[in-house]
Amino acid sequence: MRHSITTAARRTQIVRAAIDTIAELGYDKASYARITERAGLSSPRLISYHFTNKDDLIRQILVDIYTTAAQMLTERIEREDTAAGRLLAYLEANVEFLREYPREVVVLTAIGPHLRDDTGKPYTSASAQEPDVQALEALLREGQRASEFRDFDTRSMSIMIRGAITAAVQRLHHEHGLDLDTYQQELVTTFALATRATHDAPPAE
Incomplete structure (x- = not known):
């Protein structure tokens, strides 16, 4: 032991x-x-x-970072009882991860171009994000079935959500910077308005 x-x-x-x-x-x-x-x-x-080698070390780095991110997202999402609440928690938690783990985000960005799949082909951002996109699709469909969300194409919306988060990652260390608090607020507001089932005001934060 x-x-x-x-x-x-x-x-x-x-x-x-x-x-x-x-x-x-x-x-x-x-x-x-x-x-x-x-x-x-x-x-x-x-x-x-x-x-065994550097690739083995890199795999463990990815496991550790993704596990940390998954735990943060899961803890936040599981507190919510509605699909709308879970969507907003997902958005907030993603930005909070960028804020709390900036070095890990830098490392993921640095490692990305060097990753290869089982056939030796490089991973693309689209392929890496696909599991997350599919999970978002399931969440959005759940909200539509519960009449929490309006009728929209869930795949398109999921891709846009992931795109907005990726944009924050790309700007995080840009020379012009990014105010994560403001970005988080606007991100939540944007997708609350984009998905809501009625024209009522989105829930207050």
Whole structure:
């Protein structure tokens, strides 16, 4: 048991150091030597002991970041009793992740162009977002069945929602910056108005 705990702690230490290194230096310059230095390890061989190669380490980084994001979204969404509430919670939580985990967002952006599928083809943003788009479609259809949302094409709306979140990611570290608080407010308002079933005012935040 002690060995398992120690191994898990060391893997976490390496993953954290790799995230910090990639965020600061970029994917290509994040060598084992740099990660070793960042983690305070005595030798790069300690990384090789815990991870087969850099691809294996990158996969674990992705697992850790996506797990953190999923937990944040799930916790927020599950508090809501309506589809409309869950949609707004989804939008808010996505922006909150950008605010609370900016280095992880930088790392995801840096890693993205280097990812390959099982056939060796590069992942595209569309293919990476497809599971999320489909989950949004299901949520929107649920809201339509409950008469919470108006009649609209759920796939088109889901793609637009994901596009709005992706736009925030792209602007997060842009030279002109992005006020995430304002963006979150406008994002929620925009899609509350776009999906609501009536012409009544959207629910107050």
